[in-house]
Amino acid sequence: MxxxxxxxxxxxxxxxxxxxxxxxxxxxxxxxxxxxxxxxxxxxxxxxxxxxxxxxxxxxxxxxxxxxxxxxxxxxxxxxxxxxxxxxxxxxxxxxxxxxxxxxxxxxxxxxxxxxxxxxxxxxxxxxxxxxxxxxxxxxxxxxxxxxxxxxxxxxxxxxxxxxxLPDGDADSPVRLWIDRSFTVRGSGLVVTGTLRAGRIRRGDVLVTARTGRPVRVRALQALGEETDMVRATARVAVNLRDLEKESTGRGDALLTPDSFLPCLRCDVRVHGGTPAAALPRTAVAHIGSADVPVRVRPLGADIVRLTLPAPLPLRIGDRAVLRDPGLRRVLAGLEVLDPQPPELRRRGAAVRRAAELRDARGTPDEAAELRRRLLVRRGELTAMGVAVHTTPVAGDWLADPAHWTALSARLTELVTAYRSQRPTEEGIPVEAARHRLGLPAVSLVEALVTPPLRMSRGRVTAGPAALPAAVADAVHRLAAELARGPFAAPHAQRLAELGFGRRELAAAVRHGAVLRLAEHVVLLPDAPRLAADRLSELDQPFTVGTASRALDTTRRVTVPLLEHCDGLGITELLPDKRRRCAPLGRPAPVTTSP
Known part of the structure; x- marks a missing residue:
């Protein structure tokens, strides 16, 4: 047809x-x-x-x-x-x-x-x-x-x-049927008509209305007065709908394939013919599809304007429209949609910069051009604007302009280096902090940027293994000297601070494996479990916590968490009567369960 x-x-x-x-x-x-x-x-x-x-x-x-x-x-x-x-x-x-x-x-x-x-x-x-x-x-x-x-x-x-x-309609595209009439038929319910320029509609299909977003089912179809099970573009079609009242739709509304269009409340368009952009009135009526809506007009450049709509419409790149002055009863200009999802213009000079961005834009969807302008965009958003996507997502469904993605990777390396320089006791920059500083919309994008020599570690981005900061290394050296006289005499909190272990320094030392933190303010050297195993193996088996404390020459404050740590390593075994025994030499202790 x-x-x-x-x-x-x-x-x-x-x-x-x-x-x-x-x-x-x-x-x-x-x-x-x-x-x-x-x-x-x-x-x-x-x-x-x-x-x-x-x-x-x-x-x-x-x-x-x-x-x-x-x-x-x-x-x-x-x-x-x-x-x-x-x-x-x-x-x-x-x-x-x-x-x-x-x-x-x-x-x-x-x-x-x-x-x-x-x-x-x-x-x-x-x-x-x-x-x-x-x-x-x-x-x-x-x-x-x-x-x-x-x-x-x-x-x-x-x-x-x-x-x-005449060109054939693209039957494989999503449906956008602009409604030009709606009426009810006794015994059938609501019927809407329109010209199907793209896609195909089948009996039983579920579509959504642009005006409300409500899903509606196609009860029956007619093309040129004849019942049919399927209509493909291009065609005049009458659609009998279920679950929709006449008052909720009508001329200016559209039937859409679900999840295939984005609601547009503002769009950047190119003005052609008729009145120059700068001379357009600030309010006019835009005729788009079967809709005629009052719009606010903001000139951005010589032939670029931004339209603000009173209600969302399902627009795509390349859509054509007419701007008309109903008072003067004349066509002001033609419009071509360049961007149905434009960014907000908040800063001084943003309108001029936006016009420069769109200077060479055409109403033909172009993936590379859209990625250059948007830098990062979800795949579904781009396809909903009418762009055929061939680029592989960088993370999830996120697409990125290649040059921008390369720049982000370099910037992340700089952030990691600067963060380590400013906070040497921390392992790396928290991933959320990196996301914020890079201006990225999702943590998954930061994670996708992490490639060698960068790596992820416990929610932070770091640049691989690093040397122990000098201040922390000095504190570890002082602790080792102190524990040389008694390897299980863990210093108390005040003494740890005197040795140079603040909260960050202690965390860095633990992270690098330079010290062993058994509990709050119970810190020993990493070889403490091995030394404990040597002494405990000489005791009569099994033994109590008190016996172990005397053998280790320390207090219960240290002995209890140390024994629990040794249990976890398989050096010792906790018995049902709360006593312990050393595991047989050369194999970890068996798992003990209470009777």
């Missing part, structure tokens, strides 16, 4: 022409028939000679209904532009062309109607000249009369050639 929209001045015969081509009148409202004026969107379709089905979205031409016209053309790839031979180019012809140009529509056909009432030549030449300067460029033109049937065969042939040039 191919889908095209009509465009042109009011009462130039758009609806009559569609009726002549399809046999169905697109005006579906009684008031439209009575007034002879299209008020809302109309729909009709026909079969081309090639077998292709061609669906028409008939839009109103009156200036009061331009917002509705923009809904009709906002989601279609081609247009049938209509100009009456007896009236020629008119104001709404110009505004419709400006809207098409703003939306970047590149495929079209010119139909000069009512050729039975006037020579179509002048109107055709004038219209082609105007259209040629837009994104449509040079278009084929056909003179036709819906009343007499003249030119209808030629128009059908031209429509066939136009349909053959």
């Amino acid at each position: 191919r889908v095209i929209a009509t465009a042109g001045h009011v009462d130039h015969g758009k609806s009559t022409l569609i009726h002549a081509l399809t046999g169905s009148h697109p005006d579906r409202l009684a008031e439209e028939r009575r007034r002879g004026l299209t008020i809302d969107l109309g729909f009709a379709w026909t079969d081309l000679a090639s077998g292709e089905r061609l669906a028409f979205i008939d839009v109103p031409g009156h200036e009061r209904f331009v917002p509705t016209m923009l809904v009709g053309v906002g989601s279609v790839p081609a247009v049938l532009f209509v100009v009456a031979a007896d009236e020629g180019w008119k104001p709404q012809s110009a505004e419709h062309l400006a809207a098409l140009n703003a939306l970047g529509v590149r495929h079209g056909l010119l139909a000069v109607t009512r050729c039975d009432l006037a020579d179509p030549g002048p109107a055709m030449a004038q219209a082609q000249d105007r259209i040629r300067s837009s994104t449509l460029g040079g278009v084929e033109a056909v003179a036709v009369s819906a009343r007499t049937g003249a030119g209808l065969v030629e128009l059908r042939a031209a429509l066939g050639r136009l349909a053959a040039r």
Whole structure:
């Protein structure tokens, strides 16, 4: 199926022409028939000679209904532009062309109607000249009369050639169906319609609404009035939904593939055509998809502005929109979304720097360019903005710009070196401190940066084994001299401080294995368990804590934690009666359990 929209001045015969081509009148409202004026969107379709089905979205031409016209053309790839031979180019012809140009529509056909009432030549030449300067460029033109049937065969042939040039919709992309109508059907419930530009919808699928994020199930599908189990892009589609009330959705909302789009409340866009960025009003209406929303406009550069939306919309890089002044009833400019998830502008000069960043940006998603701008981004966020991702994540689902990642690695090495210099008694910089100083959003990114000679140790990043700090080495030397007279006479807290063991110095000595801390303020040299084993093995087995204290020439303050440590090493064995015995020589003690 191919889908095209009509465009042109009011009462130039758009609806009559569609009726002549399809046999169905697109005006579906009684008031439209009575007034002879299209008020809302109309729909009709026909079969081309090639077998292709061609669906028409008939839009109103009156200036009061331009917002509705923009809904009709906002989601279609081609247009049938209509100009009456007896009236020629008119104001709404110009505004419709400006809207098409703003939306970047590149495929079209010119139909000069009512050729039975006037020579179509002048109107055709004038219209082609105007259209040629837009994104449509040079278009084929056909003179036709819906009343007499003249030119209808030629128009059908031209429509066939136009349909053959239209790009196929990407059926493998996520669904984003902008809703242009919603209504209820007795016995079926809510039905919404729209033009499916990408993806495919199946009966039973679960989608979400952009407006509420609620999951909804597809109960039934219709394409051009026929029931179907699956619709693929491009197509006009009617979707019967479960679990959704009419009041909670409608024109301007969208049905989405779950987890495939991010809600956009502000976006940076390029302005093209019409009013320069600096001259735009601070408030205007943006027509995006089937939505028309008031926006705040903040110029950032010569052709870059930031839009702030009143409610989130599911936008992607490359989306096109129209900025319009409803008071003046004119199109101000076309918009192309460059970044639907831009950073906040907090510091002085941030707007100028942001404009410079986006100076060379195009509305075509580019992975390398996005990584350069964002430096770090989650894979899901990038794909939700429409970027095809091929880069391998650096950690989890985090993607990084290669140059930025290399710089972070070098910066982490510098942080570790500086931290060790400032705090020689600590093993390394805490990983959370490193995350904060590097400005990283997750600890996992710091851990991914740790490569030799850096290493992780007990929640810290360090640069491999290091020499004992001089102050700590001096304290260990003094302790060794003191314990030479009695290897189990552990100094008390005050004496440890006098020897040079503050909290950090003691922790560093323990970490390097220079001392053995058995309990709070019970510190011996690392060979204490071996010396204890020699003395305890000479005792009658088993022995008590008191007997061990006398043999070791120390107090229970030291003996109890020392024996517990020896138990853990398999040097001694705790018996059920709380006595101990030395393990047999050459093998660890068996595990003892109480009866």
